[in-house]
Amino acid sequence: MNFLSYALPHLSQSKQECFCLLLKYTFKNVNLYWNIKTYKMTVLTKPSLTIKKIPLIDESHCDGEIIEMQPTGPRKRHHSLGAIFCMAVTVFLLVLMGVITALQIYEQVTSDVSQHNRIQGFCSIPLNGDMEMLESHRMPLQWKAANVGTTIQVVSVTEDDDPDHLMDLLREVFDIDIDQSVEKISVFNNGHPVSFLHDFEANVTGIVDSERCFMMSLDPVGVVAPGELAAGLAAGAAFDVRRVRTPLRALLPPRPAPRALAHLCTDRPIYPLTRDVAVVIRKRSADAPPHDYMHFAGNGVQEIEISNLAELLQYEQDNKRTD
Structure with missing residues (x-):
């Protein structure tokens, strides 16, 4: 090309054009552009039709790994839900076992504490006439303790007891709860068992008989506090x-049961008792006892006489007829 650039300027213009045309036909893949003013030739090559373009990356040599995304089937989903359900049930059972264990421990602890402050025992109080001869009317008494929850016979004859003097003794079973400030005294009155309940918190004394109940205000003089009585x-x-x-008088009709007597006087009428100020002479048979109820609660043997007991029994008979 340097030769052409040197030789062509010395030729005439017509010869230069002829020479360029000759080169174009000779070299078909080359475009020649001759600038007459600058005497420079520009050579532009054409793409060859016989040469096939070769791609830089052959697709046949690209071994790509095809990953197929398969949707999660219902079986796998079922297994996952089942595992979650089993874990939830296991956790629930563990929590339930923990709660039950804690409740049992708490119940055991509270039961031990309550039994430690609950005392049971039985005692015999003499009722013979010789006691009336004593000036102080005081006598040492000591009970025989028993385990809480055991059944104690209200009247029992032991080797130390003389059957001939059994009727001269008032035998009582004490169930004292110091924490609740409650005394329950069971005693035989006129051949049938009767329970006296002294609730110091409610300030109520209850008499629980087989067919009826009575209630009155607690007498702090005749009834000694649970802790002092037990000691x-x-x-x-x-x-x-x-x-x-x-002497007491029953009020008619019966009243609703207070909370202290509700669990002991189920399906029984409850009559309030008040002091009977009026002097009423009550007729009794020769073999009838001089009292209706008797018990000892720490200060004197209390003999309770209900002056209108006959009226109360007649009231109950009339109500049974109307029912």
Whole structure:
């Protein structure tokens, strides 16, 4: 090309054009452009039709790994839900076992504490006439303790008891709950068992008979506090055992049961008792006892006489007829 650039300027214009045409036909794949003013030739090559373009990356040599995404089937989904359900049930059972264990431990602890402050025992109080001869009317009493929850016979004859003097003894079973400030005294009255309940928190004394119940205000003089009574009976302290007559009157009709007597007087009428101020002479048969109820609660043997008991029994008979 350097030769052409040197030789062509010395030729005439017509010869230069002829020479360029000759080169174009000779070299078909080359475009020649001659600038007459600058005497420079531009050579542009054409793409060859016989030469096939070769791609830089052969698709046949690209071994791509095809990953097929398969949707999760219902079986796999079922397994996952089942595993979650089993875990939930296991956790629930563990929590339930923990709660039950905690409740059992708490119940055991509270039961031990309550039994530690609950005392049971039985005691015999003499009722013979010789006690009336004593000036102080005091006599040492000591009970025989028993395990809480055991059944104690209200009247029992032991080797130390003389059957001939059994009727001269008032035998009582004490169930004292110091924490709840409650005393339950079971005793035989006129051949059938009767329970006296003294609730110091509610300030109520209840008499639980087989067919009916009575309630009245607690007498703080005749009824000794649970802790003091239990300690005195355990130590063999001297108690006032004089017999005290208490005339009372039942109020009609019966009243609803207070909370302290609700669990003991189920399906039984409850009559309030008040002091009977009026002097009423009540006729009794020769073999009838001089009292209706008797018990000892720490200060004197209380003999309770209900002045209108006959009226109360007649009231119950009339109600049974109307029912």
